[in-house]
Amino acid sequence: MGPTQIADHTFWVGVNDRETDLFESVWPIPRGISYNAYVIADEKVALVDTVKSNSFDTFIEKVRHGIGSRGKVDYLIVNHMEPDHSGVIRRLLDCYPDLKIVGNKKTAALLDAFYGISENVHVVTDGDTLRLGSHTLQFHLTPMVHWPETMMTYDMHTKVLFAGDAFGTFGALDGGVFDDEVDVDYYDDEILRYFSNIVGKYSKMVQKALGKLSGLDIAEIASTHGPVWREHPERIVSIYDKWSAQEPDPGLVIVYGSMYRNTECMMEHVAKGAVEAGLKDVRVHNVPRSHLSYVLRDAWRYQGLVLGTPTYDAGIFPPMDAVVRLLEEKRLAKRTVGLFGTYGWSGGGVKGLRAFVEGADLELVEPVVEACCSATEEQLDSCRELGRCIAQRVM
Numbered sequence: 001m002g003p004t005q006i007a008d009h010t011f012w013v014g015v016n017d018r019e020t021d022l023f024e025s026v027w028p029i030p031r032g033i034s035y036n037a038y039v040i041a042d043e044k045v046a047l048v049d050t051v052k053s054n055s056f057d058t059f060i061e062k063v064r065h066g067i068g069s070r071g072k073v074d075y076l077i078v079n080h081m082e083p084d085h086s087g088v089i090r091r092l093l094d095c096y097p098d099l100k101i102v103g104n105k106k107t108a109a110l111l112d113a114f115y116g117i118s119e120n121v122h123v124v125t126d127g128d129t130l131r132l133g134s135h136t137l138q139f140h141l142t143p144m145v146h147w148p149e150t151m152m153t154y155d156m157h158t159k160v161l162f163a164g165d166a167f168g169t170f171g172a173l174d175g176g177v178f179d180d181e182v183d184v185d186y187y188d189d190e191i192l193r194y195f196s197n198i199v200g201k202y203s204k205m206v207q208k209a210l211g212k213l214s215g216l217d218i219a220e221i222a223s224t225h226g227p228v229w230r231e232h233p234e235r236i237v238s239i240y241d242k243w244s245a246q247e248p249d250p251g252l253v254i255v256y257g258s259m260y261r262n263t264e265c266m267m268e269h270v271a272k273g274a275v276e277a278g279l280k281d282v283r284v285h286n287v288p289r290s291h292l293s294y295v296l297r298d299a300w301r302y303q304g305l306v307l308g309t310p311t312y313d314a315g316i317f318p319p320m321d322a323v324v325r326l327l328e329e330k331r332l333a334k335r336t337v338g339l340f341g342t343y344g345w346s347g348g349g350v351k352g353l354r355a356f357v358e359g360a361d362l363e364l365v366e367p368v369v370e371a372c373c374s375a376t377e378e379q380l381d382s383c384r385e386l387g388r389c390i391a392q393r394v395m
């Protein structure tokens, strides 16, 4: 794809990455990802963000097309310093040595720390503007909507909001750049997985940013990942609003681990109980076979969360422990939680799960079922009861 015009004098010069298997070296991206950057070719030429270092050649080609006969870039606006967007700044400076880099105080510190760049940096603060000609850019600081330096840039002329990582998604752009050119429903799962994996921890800051942006008249949302929201920008805003408010859907995700299927047998009964109570949205993840990225997505999606673990070395089964630490780290809250598990002698698995729930903003539902080695018939009945209880609460 060449540069695509997204508004007056404004071009998408982003790239698709279909080669990286793990985003941030941890989150699987089987559908790829796009790194979006934009050129505004006014009297002065501004570039908004760049791309990951593996895509420089494709990127610079598009930039050259985007700026056309102007042949120069005056400003690089850095909304976000994570290297998936800042990775080619040094090489860009080699191409355009007079380029002025625009960011806030925290951007400047990171520019120096990552790339040793401290000259030609123009520091802006919240609400500052930069005139390009007919376009005037306004900067809105949105700290921790992903990193401390994160900001958004609003073009007062076109009403395009260059939002950085906010409103982004995994998934490359398969031919279309705009929401009205692609099957947006196809992106829904990946929007939630991206949100929960990357931004969810900072939900409170997302809510703050949404409040701050509510005063802007926004025609298009141009994120750094995924489609440009031109037809229905309110769609992506409402999705981000919902997930950052931790307002899950009715449904249940059961996450468990099991070495010799004893804990797994209990899981089957929990799931059965939930379905018997009339709940259809039941998802099961067996770790470590299910990647944490998908577990986290479904935990973010559903109101009900049941965790099951065998005891391993006096504690939680290690892959389940990783789940619990991640949920804790990502500050999952306001969920209805059930627990079950097994032990052979002195136990520790379920105890560890309980400590996690009690330390978080989560509601624990009884019964908690714990079996020695293999569950008895009564304990399996209790697992069904747990499934029913959770289902009734989340429906």
Ligand SMILES: Cc1cc2nc3c(=O)[nH]c(=O)nc-3n(C[C@H](O)[C@H](O)[C@H](O)COP(=O)(O)O)c2cc1C
Residues within 6 Å of the ligand: 257, 258, 259, 260, 261, 262, 263, 264, 310, 311, 312, 313, 314, 315, 342, 343, 344, 345, 346, 347, 348, 372, 373, 374
């Ligand atoms: C490698 C290993 C380590 C274990 N460590 C403990 C332990 O420290 N304390 C305990 O009470 N049981 C321990 N157990 C016993 C298991 O919790 C018990 O066998 C349980 O039934 C396993 O459930 P599963 O069949 O779902 O894997 C361990 C079992 C295994 C295989």
Ligand SMILES: [Fe+2]
Residues within 6 Å of the ligand: 080, 082, 146, 147, 165
């Ligand atoms: Fe980021």
Ligand SMILES: [Fe+2]
Residues within 6 Å of the ligand: 082, 084, 085, 165, 224, 225
């Ligand atoms: Fe990003």
